[in-house]
Amino acid sequence: MISVGKIKQYTNVLERPLSKGKQEVSLSAFAFLFSELVQYNQTQVDNITELERRLEDAGYAVGARILELLCHREKGNRRETRLLGILSFVHSTVWKVLFGKVADSLEKGTEHEDEYMISEKELLVNRFISIPKDMGAFNCGAFVAGIVRGVLENAGFPAVVTAHFVPVEGQHRPRTTILIKFAEEVLRREATLG
Amino acid sequence: MAAIYSLYIINKSGGLIFCKDYGSAGKMDTNDSLRLASLWHSMHAISQQLSPVNGCAGIELLQADTFDLHCFQSLTGTKFFVVCEPGTLHMESLLKYIYELYTDYVLKNPFYEMEMPIRCELFDINLSQAVQKDRVALLGR
Numbered sequence: 483m484i485s486v487g488k489i490k491q492y493t494n495v496l497e498r499p500l501s502k503g504k505q506e507v508s509l510s511a512f513a514f515l516f517s518e519l520v521q522y523n524q525t526q527v528d529n530i531t532e533l534e535r536r537l538e539d540a541g542y543a544v545g546a547r548i549l550e551l552l553c554h555r556e557k558g559n560r561r562e563t564r565l566l567g568i569l570s571f572v573h574s575t576v577w578k579v580l581f582g583k584v585a586d587s588l589e590k591g592t593e594h595e596d597e598y599m600i601s602e603k604e605l606l607v608n609r610f611i612s613i614p615k616d617m618g619a620f621n622c623g624a625f626v627a628g629i630v631r632g633v634l635e636n637a638g639f640p641a642v643v644t645a646h647f648v649p650v651e652g653q654h655r656p657r658t659t660i661l662i663k664f665a666e667e668v669l670r671r672e673a674t675l676g
Numbered sequence: 677m678a679a680i681y682s683l684y685i686i687n688k689s690g691g692l693i694f695c696k697d698y699g700s701a702g703k704m705d706t707n708d709s710l711r712l713a714s715l716w717h718s719m720h721a722i723s724q725q726l727s728p729v730n731g732c733a734g735i736e737l738l739q740a741d742t743f744d745l746h747c748f749q750s751l752t753g754t755k756f757f758v759v760c761e762p763g764t765l766h767m768e769s770l771l772k773y774i775y776e777l778y779t780d781y782v783l784k785n786p787f788y789e790m791e792m793p794i795r796c797e798l799f800d801i802n803l804s805q806a807v808q809k810d811r812v813a814l815l816g817r
Contacts, residue, residue: 510784513784514784516786517784517785517786518786519786520786520787521786524786610780610781610784610785610798611784611785611786611787611798612781612785612787612795612796612797612798612799613787613797614787614795617787622786654801655798655801
Protein backbone atom coordinates (compact mmCIF):
# COMPACT_ATOMS: atom_id res chain seq x y z
CA MET A 483 0.00 0.00 0.00
CA ILE A 484 1.24 3.44 -0.81
CA SER A 485 0.37 5.91 1.88
CA VAL A 486 0.92 9.32 0.43
CA GLY A 487 -0.87 11.10 3.23
CA LYS A 488 1.69 10.07 5.85
CA ILE A 489 4.55 12.12 4.44
CA LYS A 490 4.27 15.68 5.59
CA GLN A 491 4.06 17.98 2.61
CA TYR A 492 6.57 20.80 2.70
CA THR A 493 5.79 23.71 0.46
CA ASN A 494 9.38 24.87 0.44
CA VAL A 495 12.07 22.40 -0.54
CA LEU A 496 14.51 24.06 1.85
CA GLU A 497 12.31 23.32 4.84
CA ARG A 498 12.27 19.64 4.14
CA PRO A 499 14.57 17.81 6.57
CA LEU A 500 17.68 16.20 5.12
CA SER A 501 16.94 12.51 5.17
CA LYS A 502 19.61 10.24 6.53
CA GLY A 503 19.12 8.10 3.49
CA LYS A 504 20.08 4.49 3.25
CA GLN A 505 23.04 4.00 5.53
CA GLU A 506 24.82 1.23 3.70
CA VAL A 507 25.94 0.50 0.17
CA SER A 508 27.17 -2.78 -1.23
CA LEU A 509 30.81 -3.34 -0.37
CA SER A 510 31.39 -5.18 -3.64
CA ALA A 511 29.94 -2.34 -5.68
CA PHE A 512 32.15 0.10 -3.84
CA ALA A 513 35.21 -2.11 -4.21
CA PHE A 514 34.73 -2.38 -7.98
CA LEU A 515 34.12 1.35 -8.32
CA PHE A 516 37.19 2.18 -6.28
CA SER A 517 39.23 -0.33 -8.24
CA GLU A 518 38.16 1.38 -11.45
CA LEU A 519 39.07 4.78 -9.98
CA VAL A 520 42.57 3.53 -9.22
CA GLN A 521 42.92 1.84 -12.61
CA TYR A 522 41.73 4.92 -14.47
CA ASN A 523 44.12 7.18 -12.61
CA GLN A 524 46.91 4.73 -13.25
CA THR A 525 46.50 5.23 -16.98
CA GLN A 526 46.78 8.99 -16.54
CA VAL A 527 50.07 9.13 -14.67
CA ASP A 528 53.63 7.97 -15.13
CA ASN A 529 54.82 7.72 -11.55
CA ILE A 530 53.51 6.63 -8.17
CA THR A 531 53.71 10.05 -6.51
CA GLU A 532 51.45 11.43 -9.20
CA LEU A 533 48.99 8.55 -8.72
CA GLU A 534 48.96 9.19 -4.99
CA ARG A 535 48.26 12.87 -5.61
CA ARG A 536 45.39 12.14 -7.98
CA LEU A 537 43.75 9.75 -5.51
CA GLU A 538 44.17 12.33 -2.81
CA ASP A 539 42.52 14.99 -4.97
CA ALA A 540 39.61 12.64 -5.62
CA GLY A 541 39.24 12.19 -1.86
CA TYR A 542 39.55 15.92 -1.21
CA ALA A 543 36.30 16.58 -3.08
CA VAL A 544 34.55 13.93 -0.99
CA GLY A 545 35.91 15.44 2.22
CA ALA A 546 34.73 18.93 1.37
CA ARG A 547 31.23 17.66 0.74
CA ILE A 548 31.07 15.34 3.73
CA LEU A 549 32.03 18.20 6.04
CA GLU A 550 29.22 20.32 4.70
CA LEU A 551 26.71 17.52 4.99
CA LEU A 552 27.67 16.35 8.47
CA CYS A 553 27.85 19.84 9.92
CA HIS A 554 24.29 20.31 8.79
CA ARG A 555 23.02 16.87 9.72
CA GLU A 556 24.76 16.18 13.01
CA LYS A 557 25.87 19.51 14.36
CA GLY A 558 23.02 21.89 13.64
CA ASN A 559 25.01 23.92 11.13
CA ARG A 560 27.95 24.44 13.44
CA ARG A 561 31.42 23.23 12.88
CA GLU A 562 34.29 22.48 15.21
CA THR A 563 36.71 25.33 15.74
CA ARG A 564 39.23 23.66 18.02
CA LEU A 565 41.96 21.28 16.98
CA LEU A 566 40.98 18.36 19.20
CA GLY A 567 37.32 18.92 18.39
CA ILE A 568 37.81 18.64 14.66
CA LEU A 569 40.12 15.65 15.07
CA SER A 570 37.61 13.69 17.07
CA PHE A 571 34.94 14.78 14.59
CA VAL A 572 36.99 13.14 11.82
CA HIS A 573 37.88 10.13 13.94
CA SER A 574 34.34 9.34 15.03
CA THR A 575 31.59 11.17 13.11
CA VAL A 576 33.16 11.18 9.65
CA TRP A 577 34.56 7.67 9.99
CA LYS A 578 31.23 6.31 11.16
CA VAL A 579 29.36 7.76 8.21
CA LEU A 580 31.95 6.63 5.68
CA PHE A 581 33.02 3.26 7.04
CA GLY A 582 30.30 2.31 9.53
CA LYS A 583 32.64 2.37 12.53
CA VAL A 584 34.89 4.78 14.38
CA ALA A 585 38.58 4.69 13.50
CA ASP A 586 40.71 2.26 15.51
CA SER A 587 42.84 4.94 17.12
CA LEU A 588 43.69 8.61 17.17
CA GLU A 589 47.09 9.53 18.53
CA LYS A 590 49.33 12.52 18.84
CA GLY A 591 52.70 12.24 17.17
CA THR A 592 55.49 11.71 19.68
CA GLU A 593 58.20 13.55 17.80
CA HIS A 594 56.38 16.59 16.49
CA GLU A 595 53.80 18.78 18.17
CA ASP A 596 51.89 19.37 14.94
CA GLU A 597 51.40 15.74 13.97
CA TYR A 598 48.43 13.51 14.66
CA MET A 599 47.75 9.99 13.47
CA ILE A 600 44.56 8.10 12.76
CA SER A 601 45.25 4.39 12.53
CA GLU A 602 43.11 1.68 11.09
CA LYS A 603 43.85 -2.03 11.26
CA GLU A 604 42.19 -2.67 7.97
CA LEU A 605 41.14 0.34 5.97
CA LEU A 606 37.95 -0.32 4.05
CA VAL A 607 39.37 0.84 0.73
CA ASN A 608 42.31 -1.55 1.15
CA ARG A 609 40.17 -4.56 2.01
CA PHE A 610 40.67 -6.32 -1.33
CA ILE A 611 43.82 -4.59 -2.54
CA SER A 612 47.27 -6.16 -2.66
CA ILE A 613 49.99 -3.72 -3.61
CA PRO A 614 52.47 -5.23 -6.09
CA LYS A 615 56.04 -5.40 -4.82
CA ASP A 616 57.35 -2.99 -7.46
CA MET A 617 55.08 -0.21 -6.23
CA GLY A 618 56.93 0.06 -2.95
CA ALA A 619 55.18 1.93 -0.17
CA PHE A 620 52.25 3.06 -2.26
CA ASN A 621 48.99 3.00 -0.30
CA CYS A 622 45.50 3.38 -1.77
CA GLY A 623 44.61 4.95 1.56
CA ALA A 624 45.80 8.13 -0.17
CA PHE A 625 42.13 8.47 -1.12
CA VAL A 626 41.11 8.46 2.54
CA ALA A 627 43.98 10.84 3.36
CA GLY A 628 42.46 13.14 0.75
CA ILE A 629 39.06 12.91 2.42
CA VAL A 630 40.61 13.85 5.77
CA ARG A 631 42.47 16.74 4.18
CA GLY A 632 39.25 17.90 2.51
CA VAL A 633 37.39 17.94 5.83
CA LEU A 634 40.20 19.65 7.73
CA GLU A 635 41.04 22.26 5.15
CA ASN A 636 37.43 23.29 4.60
CA ALA A 637 36.90 23.52 8.34
CA GLY A 638 39.80 25.98 8.52
CA PHE A 639 42.58 23.62 9.55
CA PRO A 640 44.96 23.42 6.61
CA ALA A 641 47.13 20.33 6.89
CA VAL A 642 49.25 17.92 4.92
CA VAL A 643 47.73 14.44 5.14
CA THR A 644 49.42 11.25 3.99
CA ALA A 645 48.67 7.54 4.24
CA HIS A 646 51.30 5.00 5.27
CA PHE A 647 51.57 1.28 5.88
CA VAL A 648 52.89 0.51 9.36
CA PRO A 649 53.88 -3.08 10.11
CA VAL A 650 52.32 -4.59 13.23
CA GLU A 651 54.09 -7.25 15.25
CA GLY A 652 52.60 -10.70 14.95
CA GLN A 653 50.34 -9.69 12.08
CA HIS A 654 50.52 -10.61 8.40
CA ARG A 655 49.16 -7.34 7.24
CA PRO A 656 50.42 -3.88 8.09
CA ARG A 657 47.93 -1.37 9.38
CA THR A 658 47.30 1.93 7.66
CA THR A 659 48.12 5.16 9.44
CA ILE A 660 46.78 8.48 8.23
CA LEU A 661 49.37 11.07 9.23
CA ILE A 662 48.10 14.61 9.69
CA LYS A 663 50.60 17.45 9.82
CA PHE A 664 48.89 20.75 10.57
CA ALA A 665 50.04 24.07 9.13
CA GLU A 666 51.86 26.46 11.41
CA GLU A 667 49.02 28.98 11.48
CA VAL A 668 46.66 26.37 12.94
CA LEU A 669 48.92 25.73 15.91
CA ARG A 670 49.51 29.44 16.42
CA ARG A 671 45.77 30.02 16.47
CA GLU A 672 45.26 27.16 18.90
CA ALA A 673 47.87 28.67 21.20
CA THR A 674 46.11 32.06 21.18
CA LEU A 675 42.78 30.43 21.91
CA GLY A 676 44.36 28.78 24.92
CA MET B 677 48.99 -36.93 4.82
CA ALA B 678 47.76 -34.00 2.84
CA ALA B 679 44.41 -34.53 1.23
CA ILE B 680 44.88 -31.87 -1.42
CA TYR B 681 47.85 -32.31 -3.71
CA SER B 682 47.62 -29.17 -5.79
CA LEU B 683 45.40 -26.37 -7.01
CA TYR B 684 45.32 -24.82 -10.47
CA ILE B 685 43.48 -21.87 -11.97
CA ILE B 686 43.39 -21.48 -15.74
CA ASN B 687 42.03 -18.56 -17.72
CA LYS B 688 39.48 -18.84 -20.47
CA SER B 689 42.07 -19.39 -23.18
CA GLY B 690 43.75 -22.24 -21.33
CA GLY B 691 46.72 -20.39 -19.85
CA LEU B 692 47.80 -21.23 -16.34
CA ILE B 693 47.35 -18.20 -14.12
CA PHE B 694 47.76 -19.75 -10.70
CA CYS B 695 49.24 -22.95 -9.39
CA LYS B 696 50.03 -24.15 -5.92
CA ASP B 697 51.37 -27.48 -4.65
CA TYR B 698 50.33 -28.69 -1.22
CA GLY B 699 51.55 -32.25 -1.11
CA SER B 700 55.21 -32.92 -0.52
CA ALA B 701 55.40 -35.74 -3.05
CA GLY B 702 55.17 -35.46 -6.82
CA LYS B 703 55.99 -31.78 -7.23
CA MET B 704 55.91 -30.65 -10.82
CA ASP B 705 58.10 -28.06 -12.47
CA THR B 706 56.59 -24.99 -14.08
CA ASN B 707 56.66 -26.38 -17.61
CA ASP B 708 54.79 -29.50 -16.59
CA SER B 709 52.22 -27.41 -14.76
CA LEU B 710 51.65 -25.25 -17.83
CA ARG B 711 51.33 -28.34 -19.98
CA LEU B 712 48.87 -29.94 -17.58
CA ALA B 713 46.80 -26.76 -17.53
CA SER B 714 46.43 -26.45 -21.27
CA LEU B 715 45.90 -30.20 -21.60
CA TRP B 716 43.07 -30.07 -19.11
CA HIS B 717 41.61 -27.06 -20.88
CA SER B 718 41.47 -28.96 -24.17
CA MET B 719 40.16 -32.15 -22.61
CA HIS B 720 37.46 -30.17 -20.90
CA ALA B 721 36.45 -28.58 -24.21
CA ILE B 722 36.47 -31.91 -26.06
CA SER B 723 34.40 -33.58 -23.36
CA GLN B 724 31.70 -30.97 -23.87
CA GLN B 725 31.52 -31.90 -27.56
CA LEU B 726 31.69 -35.67 -27.07
CA SER B 727 29.23 -35.90 -24.20
CA PRO B 728 26.13 -37.96 -25.02
CA VAL B 729 24.11 -35.70 -22.72
CA ASN B 730 22.75 -32.41 -24.03
CA GLY B 731 24.08 -29.18 -22.52
CA CYS B 732 27.09 -30.80 -20.86
CA ALA B 733 29.36 -28.25 -19.19
CA GLY B 734 32.49 -30.38 -19.26
CA ILE B 735 34.26 -32.77 -16.90
CA GLU B 736 33.58 -32.05 -13.27
CA LEU B 737 35.36 -35.00 -11.71
CA LEU B 738 38.10 -37.26 -13.00
CA GLN B 739 38.79 -40.31 -10.87
CA ALA B 740 42.05 -42.17 -11.20
CA ASP B 741 43.73 -44.85 -9.10
CA THR B 742 46.01 -42.44 -7.31
CA PHE B 743 44.13 -39.17 -7.37
CA ASP B 744 40.82 -37.39 -7.91
CA LEU B 745 40.61 -34.25 -10.02
CA HIS B 746 37.73 -31.90 -9.25
CA CYS B 747 37.04 -29.08 -11.67
CA PHE B 748 34.84 -26.04 -11.38
CA GLN B 749 34.23 -23.69 -14.29
CA SER B 750 32.95 -20.18 -13.67
CA LEU B 751 30.49 -18.49 -16.01
CA THR B 752 33.30 -16.50 -17.63
CA GLY B 753 35.26 -19.63 -18.49
CA THR B 754 37.87 -19.48 -15.78
CA LYS B 755 38.52 -22.99 -14.53
CA PHE B 756 39.55 -23.97 -11.02
CA PHE B 757 40.69 -27.48 -10.33
CA VAL B 758 42.19 -29.39 -7.45
CA VAL B 759 44.05 -32.65 -7.53
CA CYS B 760 43.45 -34.56 -4.32
CA GLU B 761 43.57 -37.92 -2.61
CA PRO B 762 41.01 -40.42 -4.01
CA GLY B 763 37.70 -40.12 -2.22
CA THR B 764 38.27 -36.71 -0.65
CA LEU B 765 34.93 -35.11 0.14
CA HIS B 766 33.68 -31.52 0.01
CA MET B 767 35.90 -30.51 -2.87
CA GLU B 768 33.02 -28.83 -4.74
CA SER B 769 32.40 -26.48 -1.86
CA LEU B 770 36.10 -25.79 -1.47
CA LEU B 771 36.32 -24.88 -5.16
CA LYS B 772 33.30 -22.61 -4.84
CA TYR B 773 34.95 -20.94 -1.88
CA ILE B 774 38.20 -20.50 -3.79
CA TYR B 775 36.19 -18.95 -6.61
CA GLU B 776 34.72 -16.56 -4.06
CA LEU B 777 38.20 -15.63 -2.86
CA TYR B 778 39.24 -15.11 -6.49
CA THR B 779 36.39 -12.70 -7.13
CA ASP B 780 37.14 -10.81 -3.92
CA TYR B 781 40.90 -10.57 -3.74
CA VAL B 782 41.87 -10.85 -7.39
CA LEU B 783 39.10 -9.24 -9.42
CA LYS B 784 38.57 -6.35 -7.00
CA ASN B 785 42.28 -5.59 -6.92
CA PRO B 786 43.04 -2.64 -9.21
CA PHE B 787 46.56 -3.89 -9.82
CA TYR B 788 45.51 -7.23 -11.30
CA GLU B 789 45.44 -7.50 -15.07
CA MET B 790 42.72 -9.77 -16.41
CA GLU B 791 43.84 -13.16 -17.75
CA MET B 792 47.35 -12.64 -16.39
CA PRO B 793 49.10 -14.71 -13.69
CA ILE B 794 47.74 -14.00 -10.21
CA ARG B 795 50.15 -12.30 -7.88
CA CYS B 796 48.04 -10.98 -5.03
CA GLU B 797 49.26 -11.24 -1.47
CA LEU B 798 45.78 -11.16 0.04
CA PHE B 799 44.60 -13.97 -2.23
CA ASP B 800 47.55 -16.14 -1.15
CA ILE B 801 46.94 -15.48 2.54
CA ASN B 802 43.23 -16.21 2.40
CA LEU B 803 43.72 -19.24 0.19
CA SER B 804 46.20 -20.90 2.50
CA GLN B 805 43.85 -20.20 5.40
CA ALA B 806 40.99 -21.84 3.50
CA VAL B 807 43.03 -24.92 2.63
CA GLN B 808 44.35 -25.12 6.17
CA LYS B 809 40.83 -24.98 7.55
CA ASP B 810 39.79 -27.71 5.15
CA ARG B 811 42.67 -29.87 6.30
CA VAL B 812 41.74 -29.37 9.94
CA ALA B 813 38.18 -30.39 9.13
CA LEU B 814 39.50 -33.52 7.44
CA LEU B 815 41.69 -34.44 10.38
CA GLY B 816 38.83 -33.82 12.77
CA ARG B 817 36.73 -36.57 11.25
